[in-house]
Amino acid sequence: MPDNANQSADRTRPGRRKGAEAPRVSLLAEPRRMKILEWLQEEGSARVRDLSAAFGVSEATVRQDLERLELEGHVTREHGGAFLKSVAQQVQSMSLQHMENIDSKRRIGLLAAGMVHDYDSIIIDSGSTTTALADNLVARQGLNVVTNALNIALLLGANPTNTVHMPAGQFKAPTLSLSGEKSGEFFEGIFVETLFLATAGISFEAGLTYPALGDIYVKKAMIKAASKVVLLADSTKIGRTSFSSLGQVGLVHTLITDAGIADADRARFEALGIVVMIAS
The missing domain is CATH 3.40.50.1360 (Rossmann fold)
Structure with missing residues (x-):
C-alpha cells in the first residue's frame, strides 16, 4: 500500500495528550524507516498503530517498514508491533544503546x-x-x-x-x-x-x-x-x-x-x- 502523503501533520497517535509535539508529515520510505529505527533504539519497542499515527502512514506501510528492519537484523517483529533485538542483553548488562563518540x-x-x-x-x-x-x-x-x-x-x-x-x-x-x-x-x-x-x-x-x-x-x-x-x-x-x-x-x-x-x-x-x- 502506498504512503498517504496527504494526511495531516496534526494527526497524533491514539491517546496522545496535550504537551507532546505534533508529529511530522509523512517521510519517504528510507528516511522514515531510519526514524522508526531511531524510535525503537530510544524506546525499545513500539506498536504498529502508534507508529502509523506518528508518521502519518498506514499500518500496512509500517508493517512493511518493520519487516525490512527485521530482515536487516535490527528488530524482532511481534503481533501488533516490534522490539529492538538487543533489548534483553542491554537490560541484563545494564548497558546503553548509544555509545558512539x-x-x-x-x-x-x-x-x-x-x-x-x-x-x-x-x-x-x-x-x-x-x-x-x-x-x-x-x-x-x-x-x-x-x-x-x-x-x-x-x-x-x-x-x-x-x-x-x-x-x-x-x-x-x-x-x-x-x-x-x-x-x-x-x-x-x-x-x-x-x-x-x-x-x-x-x-x-x-x-x-x-x-x-x-x-x-x-x-x-x-x-x-x-x-x-x-x-x-x-x-x-x-x-x-x-x-x-x-x-x-x-x-x-x-x-x-x-x-x-x-x-x-x-x-x-x-x-x-x-x-x-x-x-x-
Missing part, C-alpha cells in the same frame, strides 16, 4: 562535573553523555539528585551521603530510563539549581529533537524545575534532527560540547546568549 562524551562529562559541588541539588537526564557526567560525580558528597535514569540512580545512590529521587513512568530499555506523562508529573513542585540535559539532535531551525514522543513530557518538566539548563552534547549532534522537538535551542543556558563544533555554530549559540564550553 564515547571519548568525546567522557571529556564532556568530566568538564560538566566541574560545575557540581558537594551538597548541590541537581537533575540528571538519561543518556550516555549524562552517564559520563555521573561517572565523575561518585566522589561528591551529599548530592541531592533527581534522575529518570536507572543506571545513574544506582551509580550515585551507592554513595550513602547522596539522596537520589526517581520518577514513575514507562521503562525504556535502550536508555535504562523512565519516561512519559507520569514521569513529567513527578517534577511538579521540585526546584533545583541545575539540570544536565541530553539530546539526540540540535538544530537552529528544529531546536532540540528526540527520536520519540514519550521523553518530551519529562524533559519539559525537568526544564521547568531547574534554574539553569546545561546541555551535554557531542558536536556530531549539532545540525542533526530527530523526530520530535522539545523546543528551540534558547531553552538552554550552557552547552558543553567537544572541539569538533564549527566556529560558525559556536558563534550562533553565543549570539543567542548561550555559554559554550569546549571539552578538550
